[in-house]
Amino acid sequence: MKIRKPKNNRLELNNDGKLSIFILGCGSAFAKTLSQNNVLLIKGNTHVLVDCGTKTPSVLFRHALPITDIDNYLITHSHADHIGGLEEAMLMSRYVASKKPNIIITPEYQNILWRQSLRGGCEQNERHNGIPLSFEDFWKILRPTSVRDSTRITHEIQVGELNLKFFRTRHYPQQAESWKDAFYSIGLIIDDRILYSGDTQYDPDLICGLDEKFSFEAIFHDAQFFNGGIHASLDEISNFDSKIKERMLLMHYGDSWRSYTDVVQDRGFAGFVTEHRYYDFP
Numbered sequence: 001m002k003i004r005k006p007k008n009n010r011l012e013l014n015n016d017g018k019l020s021i022f023i024l025g026c027g028s029a030f031a032k033t034l035s036q037n038n039v040l041l042i043k044g045n046t047h048v049l050v051d052c053g054t055k056t057p058s059v060l061f062r063h064a065l066p067i068t069d070i071d072n073y074l075i076t077h078s079h080a081d082h083i084g085g086l087e088e089a090m091l092m093s094r095y096v097a098s099k100k101p102n103i104i105i106t107p108e109y110q111n112i113l114w115r116q117s118l119r120g121g122c123e124q125n126e127r128h129n130g131i132p133l134s135f136e137d138f139w140k141i142l143r144p145t146s147v148r149d150s151t152r153i154t155h156e157i158q159v160g161e162l163n164l165k166f167f168r169t170r171h172y173p174q175q176a177e178s179w180k181d182a183f184y185s186i187g188l189i190i191d192d193r194i195l196y197s198g199d200t201q202y203d204p205d206l207i208c209g210l211d212e213k214f215s216f217e218a219i220f221h222d223a224q225f226f227n228g229g230i231h232a233s234l235d236e237i238s239n240f241d242s243k244i245k246e247r248m249l250l251m252h253y254g255d256s257w258r259s260y261t262d263v264v265q266d267r268g269f270a271g272f273v274t275e276h277r278y279y280d281f282p
Contacts, residue, residue: 001218002280011040011063013047013070017161019191019281021220024059026251026275028224028231029081035059035275036081037199037222037252041190046160048072048104050188050196054084057092063276068097072142072159074104076198077171077185078117087121090138094125103139104157104164109184110135151209152179165189167210169200172230176201189214193281197221199252202236211244217281219244220273222252225260234260238267249273 006012011022020042027034036053049056049070057067067089076082093099105113114135123132135141144155147165154167166186168179176182187198187206195207195216207219224231231252240248250264251273264271273279 003274004278004280006063006278009063011060011065013042014045015042017044019043019193021194021279023273023275023277023279024056026253026273028252028254029079031255033255038082041162044161046162048074048159048162048164050074051076051082052085052089053081056085057088068092068099070101072102072104074164075113078113083117086118090122094138100138100140102142104142104144104159106144106155110141112184163191169198170203171199171201174230193217195219200232201230202232204240207240207244216247219248220251221248223250225254225256242268245269
């Protein structure tokens with residue numbers, strides 16, 4: 001793995017064929033000094049934006065990339081730090097760029113995302129013969145297929161040069177006893193090489209089980225600095241075996257992260273993710 005800055009602060013949507021993960025942000029939902037925990041996957045001529053939080057269009061703009069240049073989206077769940085920029089992306093694409101980007105989405109989550117989050121700001125912008133706009137007026141839908149040999153609901157899709165598998169996580173509500181009674185939220189397996197937890201409570205069976213199957217090169221995992229709530233805590237994930245922690249990069253953390261750098265090192269983690277950097281996997 002190699003970590004590098006974007007050249008001339010410009011974010012490129014293609015590369016020489018390696019797998020690159022660009023960290024648009026690594027902060028928790030309410031971090032003020034950090035951008036939101038969203039990433040851009042790049043491989044060859046293929047890119048996928050994973051989540052589009054409220055700050056994401058501005059982060060892209062600061063790296064000389066208009067939101068309308070993004071062709072492929074995948075959303076992990078419906079908190080504002082993950083979907084708050086989607087309305088801008090949809091309206092800019094339709095009314096400025098005159099295009100429909102692709103969105104990788106299941107029918108279940110399409111219904112949730114449209115009816116509970118996006119419909120209010122997008123549906124009534126036009127009417128044709130009295131009919132308002134629909135989700136499909138803004139998006140080209142890419143449907144993943146079900147993975148049948150998984151211990152929890154998992155889907156898979158090939159987007160250009162990128163293979164993505166995404167699995168249900170136990171994120172919220174806090175009282176959810178398993179992923180089965182949690183609201184829709186997913187994590188990712190990228191090219192069978194990288195595990196991206198998404199937002200999740202501490203779930204050692206998930207992480208250990210997937211790593212046993214795939215032997216990941218790196219594990220990007222969220223980490224909060226207190227116990228309780230709807231995210232895995234630093235104390236909880238410190239219970240992982242050292243062979244997992246040495247590959248585990250911590251993300252979705254709070255503004256006080258500098259106070260924990262020694263703790264993270266002493267406990268054997270690979271370290272904190274740094275935003276506005278490429279993480280390259282040749």
